[in-house]
Amino acid sequence: MRIEEExxxxxxxxxIRPKRSTLTSRSEVDISRExxxxxxxxxxxxxxxxxxxxxxxxxxxMAQALxxxxxxxxxxxxxxxxxLTAFFKAGSDAATVFYSMGIAKADYDKxxxxxxxxxxxxxxxxxxxxxxxxxxxxxxxxxxxxAYPQITIMAGNVVTGEMTEELILDGADIVKVxxxxxxxxxxxxxxxxxxxxxxxxxECADAAHGLGGLICADGGCAVPGDLAKAFGGGADFVxxxxxxxxxxxxxxxxxxxxxxxxxxxxxxxxxxxxxxYDGAVAGYRAAEGKEVxxxxxxxxxxxxxxxxxxxxxxxxxVGARKLRELSKRTTFIRxxxxxxxxxxx
Numbered sequence: 001m002r003i004e005e006e007x008x009x010x011x012x013x014x015x016i017r018p019k020r021s022t023l024t025s026r027s028e029v030d031i032s033r034e035x036x037x038x039x040x041x042x043x044x045x046x047x048x049x050x051x052x053x054x055x056x057x058x059x060x061x062m063a064q065a066l067x068x069x070x071x072x073x074x075x076x077x078x079x080x081x082x083x084l085t086a087f088f089k090a091g092s093d094a095a096t097v098f099y100s101m102g103i104a105k106a107d108y109d110k111x112x113x114x115x116x117x118x119x120x121x122x123x124x125x126x127x128x129x130x131x132x133x134x135x136x137x138x139x140x141x142x143x144x145x146x147a148y149p150q151i152t153i154m155a156g157n158v159v160t161g162e163m164t165e166e167l168i169l170d171g172a173d174i175v176k177v178x179x180x181x182x183x184x185x186x187x188x189x190x191x192x193x194x195x196x197x198x199x200x201x202x203e204c205a206d207a208a209h210g211l212g213g214l215i216c217a218d219g220g221c222a223v224p225g226d227l228a229k230a231f232g233g234g235a236d237f238v239x240x241x242x243x244x245x246x247x248x249x250x251x252x253x254x255x256x257x258x259x260x261x262x263x264x265x266x267x268x269x270x271x272x273x274x275x276x277y278d279g280a281v282a283g284y285r286a287a288e289g290k291e292v293x294x295x296x297x298x299x300x301x302x303x304x305x306x307x308x309x310x311x312x313x314x315x316x317x318v319g320a321r322k323l324r325e326l327s328k329r330t331t332f333i334r335x336x337x338x339x340x341x342x343x344x345x
Contacts, residue, residue: 008199010181011226014332021319026312031323032070035236037173038212039145040152042123046070046096047308048323049227050216052241053077053100053128054268060087061249063097065300069308072096074126074154074239076268077107081114088118098126098154103140115148124152128176130187130269130288132158138170145171154216159195161207168213174237175213177204181220183242184267187288198233198332205234205327224310231311231323232330243307246294254296261296 023029035044051062053074060083063073075084077100084099099114099122101107115122127144129137132155141155155167156176164175180187180194188194197220208215216237217230223243230238245252245265252263269288297303311323318329 008196009332009334010196011198011220011222011229013196013334014198014229015335016228016232016314016318017331017333018317019319019329019331021316023316023319023321026309026316029312029315029321029323031308031311031315033236033323035214037152037214038168039171039173040123040150042150042152042173044096044152046072048072048237049307050074050098050237050239051244052218052239053098053126054241054245056250056252056263056265057241057244058100059249059251062244062247062300063087065249066304067096069301069304070096071304072098072124072237074098074100074128077101077128081110081117084114085117088114088121096124098124100126100128103127103129103137108140108144122151124154126176127153127155127172128157130157130179132156132167132176133163138166141167141171156216157218159200159204161203164204164207164213164215165211168208168211173214174216175204175208176216176218176239177201177235178217178219178239182218182267183222184265184290184292185219185269185288186267186290187269190288198229201230201233201235205236208236209234224307225314227307228311228314228326229332231326232314232332234327240307242294244300244303246297247300247303248298249300252294255293257293262293263296264291265294266291 031047033048047070049071051057051066051073053076055076055078058074058076066073101111152173154174154176155172157178159179167175177200178197181197201217204215214236216239217235218239221227221240227238246263252265255262315326320326320329
């Protein structure tokens with residue numbers, strides 16, 4: 001047993017200090033990014049925000065809506081093969097869409113069949129597991145990279161620099177960073193495992209960028225300012241679940257509560273998800289997610305306007321004309337916690 005004494009920070013622990021700026025309007029800020037991926041050699045240009053591969057968020061409809069704004073989507077991994085094949089073969093909407101998969105043999109075989117049918121229309125893959133520290137996960141990443149050298153691979157989740165480096169060296173173009181910060185994730189409560197998300201981003205970005213790799217901050221963003229902090233901390237991409245949930249493009253069930261329309265939203269390790277796809281929670285494990293009811297939010301376009309406007313505003317406060325400049329111009333200020341939090345009142 002050992003204890004690390006170094007301070008670790010979450011989004012709520014900091015603010016971004018404003019700096020002198022020559023920008024006169026948010027409209028002058030370019031929040032798109034361009035990347036050339038280390039392993040695949042593929043080129044990306046767009047706003048580096050990705051809808052999470054949750055079955056209520058990572059939908060075909062969300063992908064089509066976000067593509068109009070040059071945002072990306074990681075499809076959830078429970079779509080049937082014919083539906084995935086038809087979607088990817090349909091055309092340009094799939095250009096910024098990640099095919100998501102687990103690491104079981106059935107996942108690999110399913111991907112191989114869809115890839116064979118859809119061809120080059122599948123350019124991005126997300127290998128998604130809760131625990132990216134296992135040997136089986138690393139072995140699967142190597143296997144996929146060897147078999148498909150031209151595909152851009154995002155893999156995770158991890159929260160430490162050394163594992164970020166290992167995944168990049170083993171074939172990941174983008175490492176997905178975050179364990180436990182999501183709004184409907186209970187891993188930190190159930191397992192006691194996790195890492196404050198802002199510090200994870202800072203440390204993993206430093207490790208990735210030193211090797212020519214990229215990271216995607218996954219989880220913990222509740223308001224647009226959190227995205228600004230993630231990008232300021234060095235994230236190349238930011239993945240959103242709860243902030244994009246509850247919209248028309250989502251798949252959550254709509255229910256009535258006290259005359260108000262609500263939408264079911266749950267984590268993919270929750271009891272609701274496991275009962276839906278596996279029939280029950282396996283006897284050897286516990287659910288590490290929860291189910292909540294969100295206010296119905298209508299079309300996603302309005303929420304996107306707030307999210308993107310918040311990031312542009314952050315850039316103007318520090319004088320970053322382009323999003324790629326934000327991390328270079330960011331100084332974080334630690335904020336004091338409320339006394340009742342400090343003393344447990």
